[in-house]
Amino acid sequence: MHTLCRRKSSRTSVLLLLQQFRHHGTIYSLSSGFGKAGVAVIRVSGPQTSTALKSLCKSDIPKPRTVVLKKLFDPESSELIDRGLVLWFPSPHSFTGEDVCEFHVHGGSAVISAVLHALGNIQGLEPAAPGEFTKRSFHNGKLDLTEVEGLGALIHAETEAQRRQAVRQMEGDLSRLYNDWRLRLLKCVANVEAYIDFSEDDNIEEGVLDEVQVNVQKLKKEIVNHLSDNRRGERLRTGAHVVIVGPPNVGKSSLLNHLCQRPAAIISPTAGTTRDVVETALNIGGFPVLLSDTAGLRETEDVVEREGILRALNRAKQADLTIVVLDAPSLWKRMEGEDFSMITLLKEQLTDIYGTNENDTTRQSQNTQNQSTSLTQDGQPFQNLDHQCIGLNAVSDTHETCHNLHEEEEPFAEKIIVVNKMDLLTQPLDVRRLDLERLTVCPLSCTTGEGMEELVERISSSMKQICGNPLAGNPSLTHARYRTHLKNCVEALEKYQDLQNRDLVLAARALRSAIRQIGKITGAVSSEAILDVIFRDFCIGK
Incomplete structure (x- = not known):
């Protein structure tokens, strides 16, 4: 046991010595981006930096923090490599706290390779690992974590x-x-x-x-x-999750393509085309957004489509902002009734989607029968309107959330209702009848693009609330x-x-x-x- 402990202690000591040696060696690397550019920056840091600077410039070290134009030579063959700018930062007044120099050379790949090859031939220099310059800055007390x-x-x-x-x-x-x-x-x-x-x-x-x-x-x-x-800083750093949900063929994928301004999702009149979550990163109003298109929500016997619907439900529950897409012609049919109430409709839909209580079975069946006479614009029975509200209370997975639509556990579980296909209506839609109070209704047409700017402004406004102002108050x-x-x-x-x-x-x-x-x-x-x-x-x- 004592022998094992001594071996473990010895191994630990060796590792610590190797780490200490690594931190005190001299490293070099290309610090600017890879690829052709007008200028490339190559950085060297460590005790042998002055040697590297003298070897390539074949002259004395320039004044600290002064830009000097120098010819750079290969130390072995004395061949001219390039002519560029050289900067010298003696310790401890440098980014890493060590002796540092920078070579600003022309950004062609051949020039960069030649300079890096020349530095690699100097004894005591080795290529830097990812983040090693910053790591040395931390170890030398220039930055904390x-x-x-x-x-x-x-x-x-x-x-x-x-x-x-x-x-x-x-x-x-x-x-x-x-x-x-x-x-x-x-x-x-x-x-x-x-x-x-x-x-x-x-x-x-x-x-x-x-x-x-x-x-x-x-x-x-x-x-x-x-x-x-409310995790504002984390949301801003990684991106706020915005999920588009709704039944099939209401224009979810078309909306995604409009917002990202490219054909990111396949568009088809066939129900069930989108079967998995399609995700794309956007910049909306200066805020990072991860926008997800999901499978259409409906009852289906298709195993693959059912898996896509399950993923849509899970993604909606994790969303910072949920965009619920409704079909304007189908919604118009429901609004023709005198006793129409959008709040009641949304509560019914939430119950039907999240209902897990046996007492709800009869009510769900009655709702389905009452709505079986409603027709869509193509004359087909409209049986899935109750499923159009998924995501309105995505932070909960029980039907109990529908009892009070305006009381939310998560203050940033924002919802925007998009009424798409407005161009198919022969009469204007009275948005005031929807009576949604805290929920925003955005009528639009993905075909004509009308109403799209208003939606983007609303998403941007929601992002300001979700991510906050990074310059206001204490840091997040x-x-x-x-x-x-x-x-x-x-x-x-x-x-x-x-x-x-x-x-x-x-x-x-x-x-x-x-x-x-x-x-x-x-x-x-x-x-x-x-x-x-x-x-x-x-x-x-x-």
Whole structure:
């Protein structure tokens, strides 16, 4: 057993030494994008950077942070490679905190390959791993983990709102907030442990523990408020999920193609054409949107189509915004009745879709019989209108949600009702009769495009509510791991409050646990496994 422990300890020591050597070696990589371009940036970082700079330029090192035009040569053959700009950033005033230089050369693939080959022939230099420059910046204290992840988000940002949130995080807004909480907790721990060690000597001021309790309660409240953000930051970083649902042949796929302005989904008059979820990423109003078209909702014996309908239901329940597509001519038939109520209709539809109670069976059967006389525009019996409302209360999977259409568990389970095929109506549709209060009705025609701008504006408005303003108020949580650690921190603070009057030593341990949870967010407490997950998504050269 002792031999096994010694072997394990020795192996761990070797790994730590290899990691330390890796962090102190000299690395190089193309930092700009791959492919032909006007200019390519090649970065070098580490103790051998000055050697690499002298070898390629065959001259002395230029002044720090000064752009200099230099001829670049192959160190072995002395052949001229290119003429470009050279910058020198001596340690510690560089991105990585190490000696860094950059070669700004012409962006042809042959030039880039020649410069990288020349650097690879210099002893002590090795190609950088993905994210290794940023990882060195973290290890050298230039960035903490929240700033690192902000930088990664900025690199991957595709919309203006994502860029704003990423820049704010990269500039350290989240880092300052979490470090402030950590320092306040450190002060609380210091006071508690001082009371434990010196209270009997009467060297501690009265009311120290009371002050700690006030500060812990205040801090817990701030963290809980921070957690109560409806995941705005995470939605903005990864994209809000918008799902299009409705019965077959109402124009769901046509609507998807209109919104993404390309034929992303197959369009056919045959019912059941869309059998799986078709997903596409969009930029609507500067916000990232993952738009999903789903299978038409109807009763079917087709096993494949039933699986598609099941996936549509599951996707609708997970949606941040649900777009329910109705058929204008079919809806007009229902509205001809004097006692028509859209609210009643939607409740019936929700019950029929989510009904799992045996008491609902009779009512469902009666609804089907009452509606069997309604005809669609092509003269066929309209039997599936009750299924057109799926997604209106997509956050619940029981029929009980229909009892109060306007009371929702999830405030961002937004719904937009699209009444398509308006061009087929011979008379205007009175939208006021739909009486939907909080739900928005957008009449439109996918054939003519009329009403499409109003729908896009409505989606954009919903995205502002779902994702929030990334520049307003305190910075938002952007990663699930932040949320996990902060929840653990709150639990530790609650444990302190529970133990403070019973066992102060255990209470102090709970405070130290809360400090560790915040430290895991910023990287003050970290493991190599966590760092590997964070940095692996960076491109090589960053």
